Amino acid sequence: MLPLLPLPDNPQARRHLQRADLLAGDDYWDGSGWDRHGRNQFLLCAADGCYILHQRSRWPQEEDGRNEQISAWEARCLYENLPHRRMARREAFPELSWANE
Numbered sequence: 001m002l003p004l005l006p007l008p009d010n011p012q013a014r015r016h017l018q019r020a021d022l023l024a025g026d027d028y029w030d031g032s033g034w035d036r037h038g039r040n041q042f043l044l045c046a047a048d049g050c051y052i053l054h055q056r057s058r059w060p061q062e063e064d065g066r067n068e069q070i071s072a073w074e075a076r077c078l079y080e081n082l083p084h085r086r087m088a089r090r091e092a093f094p095e096l097s098w099a100n101e
Helices: 011-018 073-080
Strands: 022-027 041-047 051-057 068-072
Touching: 011 073, 022 073, 051 073, 068 073
Parallel strands: none
Antiparallel strands: 022 041, 041 051, 051 068
16 A cells, blocks of 8 residues: 555545555655655556556646556556566556566
């Protein structure tokens, strides 16, 4: 489950994300904070199987806590490119074919 990210004000979106699993992210501790150059991306899987890209920003001119629903294929591509994985591939993407792995 994902306690570290702020949940949106929208009650429906809040319920959706409260039950989301964190699959991967690009967060890391640099000695003073957890962000990468003021921004972070997190890949989530909601309880209903939807994949969500959650984006954080420290910059005042950018929206913080933006969520975008993405396809399973887009999520898999993002998962492969994010440096910190919190869940194994097969567990994160049970609906995809793993014949070549």
